[in-house]
Amino acid sequence: MKRAILILLLAGMGCAPDSHLSGRAIYLKSCVSCHGATGRGDGPLAAKLDVKPADLTQIAARRDGLWPMVEVISIIDGYHRRTIRREEMPIFGALAEGKMVLFDAGDGTLAPAPVQLIALANYLESIQYPKATGRFP
DSSP states (O other), rough: HHHHHHHHHHHHOOOOOOOOOHHHHHHHHHHHHHHHHTSOOOTTTGGGGSSSOOOOGTGGGGGGGGGEEHHHHHHHHHHGTTTTOOOTTTOOGGGGGOOOEEEEOOOOOOOEEHHHHHHHHHHHTOSSSSSSSEEEE
């Protein structure tokens, strides 16, 4: 029943969650130059940066195996900059535009969030090594 309600809400918003492939396409367009094709921080621009780009395949491993969805989204869209310095990490404002999808940030409340941002974060979760064992907000 909850799933049916969610599908109806998404349809009412005029969108559906993007696929794994679209998150990968966003990654290849926006992130690969610094983080590399495999996400390990070895992109073609990495050597020119003062701070080495993060190994995006180890985000969950650095957090005891848990995937920090909200933190990842906050880093990508720039909100997290106030607490963690990432001067060379660009802000991807365009990812916050366009279609919206309902997103549960961890408290059970669904709120609209940019579909491209969610797709990219979901793709990053898919490349974790080892795979994430759970999520936390």
